[in-house]
Amino acid sequence: xxxxxxxxxxxxxxxxxxxxxxxxxxxxxxxxxxxxxxxxxxxxxxxxxxxxxxxxxxxxxxxxxxxxxxxxxxxxxxxxxxxxxxxxxxxxxxxxxxxxxxxxxxxxxxxxxxxxxxxxxxxxxxxxxxxxxxxxxxxxxxxxxxxxxxxxxxxxxxxxxxxxxxxxxxxxxxxxxxxxxxxxxxxxxxxxxxxxxxxxxxxxxxxxxxxxxxxxxxxxxxxxxxxxxxxxxxxxxxxxxxxxxxxxxxxxxxxxxxxxx
Amino acid sequence: xxxxxxxxxxxxxxxxxxxxxxxxxxxxxxxxxxxxxxxxxxxxxxxxxxxxxxxxxxxxxxxxxxxxxxxxxxxxxxxxxxxxxxxxxxxxxxxxxxxxxxxxxxxxxxxxxxxxxxxxxxxxxxxxxxxxxxxxxxxxxxxxxxxxxxxxxxxxxxxxxxxxxxxxxxxxxxxxxxxxxxxxxxxxxxxxxxxxxxxxxxxxxxxxxxxxxxxxxxxxxxxxxxxxxxxxxxxxxxxxxxxxxxxxxxxx
Amino acid sequence: xxxxxxxxxxxxxxxxxxxxxxxxxxxxxxxxxxxxxxxxxxxxxxxxxxxxxxxxxxxxxxxxxxxxxxxxxxxxxxxxxxxxxxxxxxxxxxxxxxxxxxxxxxxxxxxxxxxxxxxxxxxxxxxxxxxxxxxxxxxxxxxxxxxxxxxxxxxxxxxxxxxxxxxxxxxxxxxxxxxxxxxxxxxxxxxxxxxxxxxxxxxxxxxxxxxxxxxxxxxxxxxxxxxxxxxxxxxxxxxxxxxxxxxxxxxxxxxxxxxxxxxxxxxxxxxxxxxx
Numbered sequence: 001x002x003x004x005x006x007x008x009x010x011x012x013x014x015x016x017x018x019x020x021x022x023x024x025x026x027x028x029x030x031x032x033x034x035x036x037x038x039x040x041x042x043x044x045x046x047x048x049x050x051x052x053x054x055x056x057x058x059x060x061x062x063x064x065x066x067x068x069x070x071x072x073x074x075x076x077x078x079x080x081x082x083x084x085x086x087x088x089x090x091x092x093x094x095x096x097x098x099x100x101x102x103x104x105x106x107x108x109x110x111x112x113x114x115x116x117x118x119x120x121x122x123x124x125x126x127x128x129x130x131x132x133x134x135x136x137x138x139x140x141x142x143x144x145x146x147x148x149x150x151x152x153x154x155x156x157x158x159x160x161x162x163x164x165x166x167x168x169x170x171x172x173x174x175x176x177x178x179x180x181x182x183x184x185x186x187x188x189x190x191x192x193x194x195x196x197x198x199x200x201x202x203x204x205x206x207x208x209x210x211x212x213x214x215x216x217x218x219x220x221x222x223x224x225x226x227x228x229x230x231x232x233x234x235x236x237x238x239x240x241x242x243x244x245x246x247x248x249x250x251x252x253x254x255x256x257x258x259x260x261x
Numbered sequence: 262x263x264x265x266x267x268x269x270x271x272x273x274x275x276x277x278x279x280x281x282x283x284x285x286x287x288x289x290x291x292x293x294x295x296x297x298x299x300x301x302x303x304x305x306x307x308x309x310x311x312x313x314x315x316x317x318x319x320x321x322x323x324x325x326x327x328x329x330x331x332x333x334x335x336x337x338x339x340x341x342x343x344x345x346x347x348x349x350x351x352x353x354x355x356x357x358x359x360x361x362x363x364x365x366x367x368x369x370x371x372x373x374x375x376x377x378x379x380x381x382x383x384x385x386x387x388x389x390x391x392x393x394x395x396x397x398x399x400x401x402x403x404x405x406x407x408x409x410x411x412x413x414x415x416x417x418x419x420x421x422x423x424x425x426x427x428x429x430x431x432x433x434x435x436x437x438x439x440x441x442x443x444x445x446x447x448x449x450x451x452x453x454x455x456x457x458x459x460x461x462x463x464x465x466x467x468x469x470x471x472x473x474x475x476x477x478x479x480x481x482x483x484x485x486x487x488x489x490x491x492x493x494x495x496x497x498x499x500x501x502x503x504x505x506x507x508x509x510x511x512x513x
Numbered sequence: 514x515x516x517x518x519x520x521x522x523x524x525x526x527x528x529x530x531x532x533x534x535x536x537x538x539x540x541x542x543x544x545x546x547x548x549x550x551x552x553x554x555x556x557x558x559x560x561x562x563x564x565x566x567x568x569x570x571x572x573x574x575x576x577x578x579x580x581x582x583x584x585x586x587x588x589x590x591x592x593x594x595x596x597x598x599x600x601x602x603x604x605x606x607x608x609x610x611x612x613x614x615x616x617x618x619x620x621x622x623x624x625x626x627x628x629x630x631x632x633x634x635x636x637x638x639x640x641x642x643x644x645x646x647x648x649x650x651x652x653x654x655x656x657x658x659x660x661x662x663x664x665x666x667x668x669x670x671x672x673x674x675x676x677x678x679x680x681x682x683x684x685x686x687x688x689x690x691x692x693x694x695x696x697x698x699x700x701x702x703x704x705x706x707x708x709x710x711x712x713x714x715x716x717x718x719x720x721x722x723x724x725x726x727x728x729x730x731x732x733x734x735x736x737x738x739x740x741x742x743x744x745x746x747x748x749x750x751x752x753x754x755x756x757x758x759x760x761x762x763x764x765x766x767x768x769x770x771x772x773x774x775x776x777x778x779x780x781x782x783x784x785x786x787x788x789x
Contacts (some may be wrong), residue, residue: 022610032600033664043660046648048661076557083554118774122738123649123767126755131574133567140561169353169419172313173426174370176342182377183366187357210648214741217562220651227654235655239647246646257544336765380534391530403532 042091054207054236062233067241070212070219071126075245077218084140085147090193092148093155099164100185110156117149121207125216139216143204150203154196155189192195198253205249209242264288265430265462271321273307280319281307283486289430294456294463296477298470300506304486305466309434312464313345314338323476330470339407343370346423348452350435356408360399360418363407364390367425386425393421397451413444420451424459431455433465437472445469449476470502515557537741577617582764589762592767595643600664601746601773605736608671609729613721616676625685626695627713641684644677655743664745671732673738678728686720722788726781733777738768747773 017254095101096109121142128138162185163203219238226234266289273282275365282304289295299306312323316329323330330341346367354363368386394400397417407415416436423431433452437445449465453476456463457469467473471498472478474494482490482505484498490501537545622628623637652673656666690713698712740748747766754762 026607026610029603029612031608032603033668035665035750039660039665043665047659050655073561076561079553079557080561083550104396114775118771119767120734120738121739123751123770127575127578130578132571134562135567136561137563137568163356165349165353166349166355168315169347169349169422170355170366170369172315172342172347173367174339174341174345174420175366176339176374177371178374179377181370182374183358183362183369184355187355190357206646206648210650213650213654223651227658227709232658243643243646247642250503250642258547260407362534387532388530390532 050232051231053232056233057240058231058233059236059237062236066154066222067219067238070238071241071245073136073216074180074208074212074220075205077136077143077211077216078201078205081140081143081208082197082204085151085200086197088144088157089148089151091156093152094155094159094181094185096152097159098156099160109152113149113156114153116145117118117153121146121211122214125211126214129215133257134215134217136217139208139218142211142216143207146203146207147200150200151193155193158186158189158192195257198256202246202249204255205226206246212255264290265325266464267322267324268308269311269322271308271311271323272319273304273311273316273424276383281486282318283488285321285488287481287488287491288477289462289464290461291471292456292462292478293478294453294465295481296465297472297481297483298467298473299483300504303483305483306434306482309432309464309466312346312432313342315347319421321406326379328377330500339370344429346418346426346428347417348430348433348436349424349432350438352412352419352439352472354407354415354422356419357406359404359406360394360410361387361390361391361403364393364422364425365419370426390421393424396420403454412440413447416440416444416448417451420448420455424455429461431461431463433463435466435468438468445472452476470497541627543767551688554751578760581760584761585764585768586759586761587765589750589754589759589765590769593753594747594765597740597745597747597750598769600667601733601736601740603743604664604667604671604746605729605732607610607670608736609675609725609732611668611672611727612675612679612728613719615672616680616683619676620680620687621709623684624687626690626692637680637684640686641680643676644673644675645681645704646673646677649674650739650742653739653742655667657743662743662745667736667744670744671736673734674735675728679724682724683717683721685769686717686724690716723785726784730781734774737773 034057092113094108096106096113099104101109124145125138125142128141132141166188167180167184175183208218208220209223210218210220212218212222212251213224215221219242223235223238226232226238265286268285268287268289269512270281272280274280282314282483285304285308286504299305299307307316311318311404312325312330314333318331321331325341325460326344328337328341330338340486355366358366362380365372365380365382365386368382372382374387381436391400391403394403397420399417402410402414402418407418410418416439419436429450436452439450440448449472452463452465455461465473465477474497477494480497481489482501484505484507489504490497537572618639619637622633623641625634628634628637649670652670653666656669657671660669694716695712696707698708702709736746736748736752738748740746740750741752743749743752747770751763751770753768754760754766
């Protein structure tokens with residue numbers, strides 16, 4: 001009796017090919033970036049020294065004042081940009097919903113949203129600094145655009161996924177456009193909308209710590225100054241403060257999302 | 262009795278050259294339950310939806326209260342729709358709203374945007390809503406969310422929502438197709454009683470011929486986009502049904 | 514249920530039933546939430562520093578800015594931008610790959626069903642939060658201080674920032690895996706490693722690649738700006754243009770960044786619809 005060896009698992013050549021390609025790419029890219037073992041080891045040595053200069057963090061009174069001012073300003077930037085961003089995004093997202101709006105309106109709105117999303121807030125912050133000067137306003141404006149890009153897109157998607165039958169029934173009662181919106185559309189998308197607005201507040205809080213590096217106000221400016229002056233122990237203090245604030249805000253936004261579920 | 266609804270030469274093509282409704286003319290009188298029967302795809306649903314313009318007819322007239330609904334737009338259309346209540350096969354309640362809010366949707370044609378946003382509906386409307394809930398047997402359900410209800414309960418809310426409008430005509434697009442036999446009978450009883458109590462015409466699309474014969478005062482049979490039978494249930498005979506539905510197997 | 518013959522309308526002497534939309538508890542909660550939000554917003558508006566003169570000539574400044582960017586300096590492409598673009602791509606891709614590798618163990622530690630030890634869970638979660646809280650730009654600053662300016666700093670910055678993002682979503686996916694297949698494998702006596710490989714991995718694999726693609730898309734955007742602090746890529750070209758006030762060069766960089774972002778988005782949505 002000839003034994004024919006049957007394979008239990010057919011080899012997936014495509015997947016294997018992809019893994020191989022990935023491996024080759026990594027090796028290639030590491031070469032391009034000039035990552036030699038020597039450099040890496042030197043880097044580790046540098047890193048150790050760097051960490052040494054960061055510890056212990058600087059908790060001196062004057063520095064804490066600076067830290068507090070900067071964090072407060074970052075917080076304000078986050079709050080304002082989220083508030084204004086939400087107010088602007090909801091109509092924009094509505095206009096971008098292809099199931100509610102005529103095609104030309106929806107595609108124009110989507111174009112605007114794409115534009116808002118294309119540029120990193122740092123870049124828009126630089127441009128706004130040129131337009132309105134250094135300070136928190138530039139940061140707020142930059143983050144408003146970033147918020148619009150995010151919230152509008154998700155809001156439009158939520159509307160496109162809702163049940164049109166429920167909306168049709170409300171329309172059949174003779175309700176006008178806005179009444180249909182309030183009682184037919186919004187109840188269906190509200191829970192999700194609050195979820196991503198809370199997420200954006202979080203995200204803006206994170207970004208508000210960094211727009212200061214290019215002049216947009218907030219703790220980023222203090223961080224950058226300390227960095228340039230090799231004040232690494234103050235840098236660590238600032239980093240710890242940022243991490244603490246973000247942790248708290250994540251907990252809060254999680255609770256908010258659960259409350260509105 | 263003067264006709265509440267006059268349909269003249271109604272025609273609808275979803276695709277050019279393939280008419281779903283071919284030249285339908287009807288007069289629906291001032292009261293009683295009219296049942297439209299016929300196989301799927303024969304235009305029953307299209308006919309009903311043309312009446313309140315959820316579907317735009319390709320040609321023809323739909324006269325309601327002296328106006329041709331087929332020609333209305335904007336505000337005039339909304340005002341006409343206020344006077345026509347509709348009950349849907351899949352209830353089409355706004356699931357995340359409460360029963361009370363769904364009922365109040367029936368008044369959206371009459372309440373300003375600001376009041377709707379703040380949910381400050383007139384007291385008379387709220388009182389009326391409670392009474393309607395009692396009428397359909399859901400008196401204790403006002404604050405329940407719509408998606409927490411069973412199918413039969415949801416359809417009752419759907420009917421109550423339609424009645425909240427204070428309509429002069431009620432349309433029902435296969436209101437019992439998603440329900441079990443017992444609940445279907447209850448819903449049809451509600452609709453028939455509604456027609457009688459408010460002295461308004463109720464037009465119902467229905468698959469189930471037995472239910473149609475039991476509750477309707479008038480039966481309209483459709484086949485391939487035209488009316489082939491129009492008369493009281495007593496006049497509906499087997500050969501009519503064969504003409505409407507084709508084939509005999511299902512009759513046995 | 515027989516309908517009543519009563520026509521709706523008020524009956525004299527009957528008690529009026531009231532309908533309230535929210536329970537008292539909900540009302541208090543909502544009022545509190547609105548109050549806090551309003552206070553935060555009003556306070557922020559009043560204390561934020563806005564120099565009015567700057568605000569008034571803002572439109573003029575904006576127009577001036579765009580006028581200086583045109584015509585775009587195309588020669589800058591060959592001088593700096595083309596090379597920098599390649600560097601940006603590698604930074605984003607390599608950084609994402611490194612993050613994926615590093616995030617897996619952290620995610621495994623953070624998932625309560627994989628690692629029962631609460632201490633390890635919290636440690637892993639802290640690592641993930643810390644990674645997420647620090648912006649990639651700030652990570653870049655740190656790595657430039659350690660490894661010197663260049664794409665290495667940028668790649669590590671991208672990697673370290675992404676660990677938090679990828680790790681969090683992976684941990685959530687792990688915690689949501691249905692326990693059935695895992696129980697089956699455990700009952701069969703499979704060792705830990707096998708359970709991970711054959712029980713968890715097949716179930717989270719689609720989420721894994723989806724998250725990877727999502728993060729790569731974001732990382733391309735982020736890599737483009739890291740050069741502003743010296744971490745390589747097209748940001749360096751941008752920074753050069755900004756420092757010299759050569760707005761036409763800046764214009765080219767912005768245009769290139771825009772095109773790259775659009776291209777990446779098209780690429781990811783195509784891959785998503787084809788494969789995922």
